[in-house]
Each structure stands twice: as C-alpha cells, then as structure tokens.
Amino acid sequence: MLEIKVGQGSCGISAGAGKVYDALQSALAEQKIDANLSVTGCIGMCFLEPIVDVYADGSLTRLVRVTPKDVPAIADFLRTGDASAVASLVIADEDSAFLSKQTRIALRNCGVIDPESLADAAAHGGYAALRKAVTEMTPEQVIDVIKVSGLAGRGGAGFPTWFKWNAARQSAGSEKYLICNADEGDPGAFMDRAVIEGDPHALIEGMLIGAYAIGAKEAIVYVRAEYPLAIRRLEKAIADAKAAGYIGDNIFGTDFSCEFRIKAGAGAFVCGEETALIESLEGQRGMPRLKPPFPAQSGYWHKPSNINNVETFANVAWIINNGGEAFAAMGTDDSKGTKVFALTGKIKRGGLVEIPMGKTLRDVVFDIGGGMRADKAFKGVQLGGPSGGCVPRELIDTVIDYKKLSATGAIMGSGGMVIMDESTCMVRMAKFFLEFTTKESCGKCVACRIGTKRLLEILTRICDGEGREGDIELLEDLCARIKENALCGLGQTAPNPVLTTIRYFRDEYEAHIRDKRCPAGECTALVRYAIDPDKCRGCSLCSRKCPVGAISGEIGKPFVIDSALCIRCGQCAEVCKFGAVRKG
C-alpha cells in the first residue's frame, strides 16, 4: 500500500502545501490510484517546503519544493513506480543530511505521524509512558527518573525540571495545577509550535505524567493566539485523548484523575514569564508578580502550580520509556539530552534542528545549516531572542551547553538561532530587539519601562548618524542598572542584545558614532549611493524611478546622484540592471 504524507505545519501551508494536498487528492481520485493520503506535521526542513513523502513498501521517496504543477508527474510515479518521472523533485543527498545529522527526541514524531490521529500516535508509542508511570511507578519514582535524566527547562532559564516538580509535589494542599507555557514569544523561535502542530499527543502525555508527579488534577496549556493551527490540532488531540480515557477520571483504572484544557493567550511577550502567565490565566493584565513566593508554593489562584515549556514536556515520555540514564548519556556534564533550535536568517538550510547538547555552534550553522546563503561572510549568530545575545564568528566553536553559552553573554534561550552575515548591522540588530522589548514591557517596574525606552532612544540616534561620544559608555551603564533593578526576567535580560553587540562589535558602534558610517550598509541615514561610471550604461531608468529627482545625466553616458537631494530610498539600486549603483 502506498502511503503519501504531505507536511502541513504552518510553514508548509504558507509555502503552499494545502494546494498540493488538494491537487494530489483529486489526482488520486481521478486516476483511481490506490494510495493512502494523509497530513503530517512540520518535519523541520522549512527551506524545502512543501514536502511530500511517498512510502512504498517501507521505503521512502522524499519530494521537495512541490507545487500543484508537479502533481501529474507525481501521479505517474505513483502509478508506475518509476522515480525518473519525479527525479527533479527528489531531495538532494546534502539536504537529506540536514535530518540524518540530527538526534530527535522531542521531535521524534514530528513529520512522521498524522497529528490529528490518536491511532497513529499510539502506533508510534504514544501513551505507553503514561501507562507505565501511573500503573507501575509512584510519583516520587517519576520525579527520580526525571532527576537522573538531568532534564532542564527548555524555555530559556534551564532550571532542573525535577526540582520544580518536587517543590510543587512537596507543597501543602490538594488543589494543584500543572501548566504548560506555549506562549512562544521569541521572534525567530518556532519549535514549540512545530511540536504542537506535529505531535500534540507528546505534549499531552508529558503533561499528564507531570500532573501525576506533582499531584495536579488539572492541566492547562497556555498557547499563543497567533498559533491557530496549533490550537486546533491540540483541541482535537485533547478530545481524542479524553475519549480514549487518557484524560479524565481514573486514568488506566488507577485513582489518578486529571482534567485538561487550553487557554489561548492574547498577544503579550511578557506572558512567557511564569508569574505574568499566571496573571493572564486569571484574566488579568499579564504583569509579573514578585518572587518569592514561587509558583510551586503559590501560583494559579494562589495554589501550588508547576509551569514548564512545551519542549520540556515533549521529552518526558521518551525519558520514562527509555530511562533517565539514556537521556543523561547524551550531552555534557552540565547539560543533558538534546535541544531543538529554530535555525533562520541568512542561512542556506533553515528549519528545525535537534541535536545533543555538547555539539558546537559550528556543527549547527555550517555542518547542518550549510553556511551562509549567497555565500556571504558569516558574521554571528543571535541566540535566545530579545533576552539573548549575539555570538560572533570568533566564538563559532562554542559548545552548546547552558553554562558555556551563558559565558559568551548570550543564553541557550528557547532555541531561536538567527544567523547574520556581513550585511547585517549589529547596532541595528540591538535596536531591533530594544524596539521589541520597549513595546512588550508591561510597564510595572521603572527600570524596564523607562530604561528600555532610553536604551532605544540612544540606539536610534546612533543609527540615525547622531550618536555622540560617550554613548557606548552610557549604554553600558544603563544596561547594568536595568539588569540589576528590573522586576522580572524580561527586564533583567532586555539589555543582553545591547551588551553582547557592544562586547563583540564595538568597532561597528564606533564607526556609526565617530565616522558616521554603517559598515554593513544597513542604516539608511549613513548610507551613500553612488553610480559606478564604468558600469553605468546611461539607460536613465534610475533617474526615472528616483522619487526626488536626485539623479541626472545624458542618455548613453554615466548618470550621477546628487547626494544632497538623495533620500536613500535605494530604488535606484533596486531597479538598475547593470549593478552600477553602489551603496556604501
């Protein structure tokens, strides 16, 4: 029997997977091809979407960058088994290596199973760990296994999971809550979305095991409202799991009972902070609470609560099935298991990468990611989003491990990894993140509310060519004060992008301030456009496109830009067919 799976995560759908699926469906019906067509989640090779996997007698043919136009050729292949019909679509070996070089635990079923089928999840081992935990283990034993595994929070802080579970278990009271933080707010991170869209049962199972361990009778997933597909698939998975008896009363005939629900967030980055998330769950503005008391003592409705992130929970069932030692066997002394990264930016092969801790940034960027697009020079990698930092080229051999990454001034974070090349301005990068944190600051504490605003103003004037001597020192001083005085993690880490870019790219700041020059050519106010007389053919196209009439010349002879009139919109460079407009 032929099995056809079309990757339909959000990224696949954006790339047109839905249309490919529809076209395949009608082709199968019209040509009476006996094949089982289904949907699967994101396999993580976003750069190759839409992806169609064809399984014939267990052997896989992976077709990439498929469009509806390719469907007739695919139908030929399905009928005849002759792969030459689809030769141009078959994945290249070097692209296959993107997956084969990974170790997938959290993403074990993503892109493999149909996320909307409980039967498919169960056939791939779903809920076996839950059964084992509740029927064969005590909650303390579950916590012990997690302790042995060394699993730490994958949301950013890297706090040992067993410790949080144990603290919630030890807290007095019978009403406890288990909460999943699926408010994946870091721009550039989408691993949690991929897990929920691709394997929602892994999350549900991990959460139920967590609920059993801490003694919670209710589990809640707080999902970003911007993830409608994830919410829809999770709703279906919860309903199916409930119908199968995995959620509800007396799970697997034991006296463990647990209810399960989703709460859609409404768009606020600060709600990724656990106490702000709790406020939001209670229907309030998502403003952080003072800690202590920690949620393990007093959380949702002031009851003991435990909050973990999606990827953390996605590892739990695997650990229960395979033992804590198997998980701990991977990684470094400090960091165990695997970590998922969302690889994006100026990278050749972008997507989801899950690798054991202890690999280097180079392994991810060059070995798996294939290096820079357009073969430009690699400049650095931004880790951990607005709370993280930029790691420069010189530190590309840094080992991926909580402590080693923190030592660079960046953080492991939730796993966003944005690659930058020579055309990325680092001052602008810092400004970009401060724009974000300023917008997202909840306003509760002065250090963050006003401090980030002042940081942004200084960065803006530097990018606008109005930077002053002493601005770098002023930024550093302000950063130190914000770190020290902000109430929550958002504020305390907001200066990180500024501090790391100053630490590693100080010369770029100096070029902006002293020489009024943007080395990457990205800051419009500091860019000058000029026409290379050797390349210009005098076609006048740029002159006609220029919105302010700053370009003049005679047809057939080199044109000239009057930089006093030029507003640096770049349209001349965009339209020139001869590459004659230089930016510098």
Place this chain on the structure above:
Amino acid sequence: MDDNSKLRELRAVLDTYRGIPGSLITVLQKAQGIYGYLPQDVLGLVAAELDIPPARVFGVATFYTQFRFRPVGKYFIELCKGTACHVNGADTIARTITETLGIADGETTADGLFSLKCVACLGCCSLSPVMMVNGETYGSLTPAKVRDILSQKRKEAQDNA
C-alpha cells in the same frame, strides 16, 4: 450578520462564562470574533455583565496586542517584524507599504480598503520577509513584489465593486 444577531451571540457567550473566574480574556476574544473589533459599548456590556469594573476591562483589553478598538479594512495586512524577517529586510518592506498606501502601523486607509499591522513573528521564518493579507501568507517579499500584491488587491476590490 446584523447588530441584533451579533448581540444575541455575545449574550450567549456572556451567559456561558458568567461566574467562571478568570475568563475575561476569553470573553473579549469571543466578542472580537463576533464584531471584528471591540466597540466601546461592547466593552461596557462585558463589564456590566461580568460584574468587573469597566476600567479593568479596558485595562486588560488594551494590554494585549490581539485586541482592536477600531474596525479593520477589507484587506488586513499583517507584516512580520520577527528577527528572521528583520535580518532579511522587513524594514524595507514596511517602508514600501507605508509609501504605497500612505498608512503607518496600526492605521487604515481612508477608503477603508487596507489596514496595516506589524506583528512580532508569524513563524514562517524560512520564507522571510513575510506578510499575511487576510490570513494568506506571502513570502520572500521584495519592494516590487509588495507593490504588485497591493495593486492586485486594489484591482480585485474595484472589480468586485
């Protein structure tokens, strides 16, 4: 849907959630689903019916980026300003939209055709820079491509009119 049936639907939502603590955000989400935005009298009704001070309802509604207080245009443009899009030129795309339509982030054109909203991350990082128009994603944008899409939409609206 006419005003009466919208109100009926809203009342049904209020009946479901009245008495369930912590459901204000959910109620506001459903109200926005019904009206397309949150009109002031709807906020007032929610406050009265859930017995929450209007100031708190307004405080919660304005805290979250999902909530809108004005109707949006026929074509709702969500421009991604995530990190990957930033690195790949989202600023240029924003400038192009603003120059072409004469609206900035959060504004609607005078003819009610287009609204622009910059959003944090649409999660389609590999297609960056990206925008969504009424839920449909357009990726690997260039200024020229954006101008094309916008004029296509404008033509589409004229043809329908």
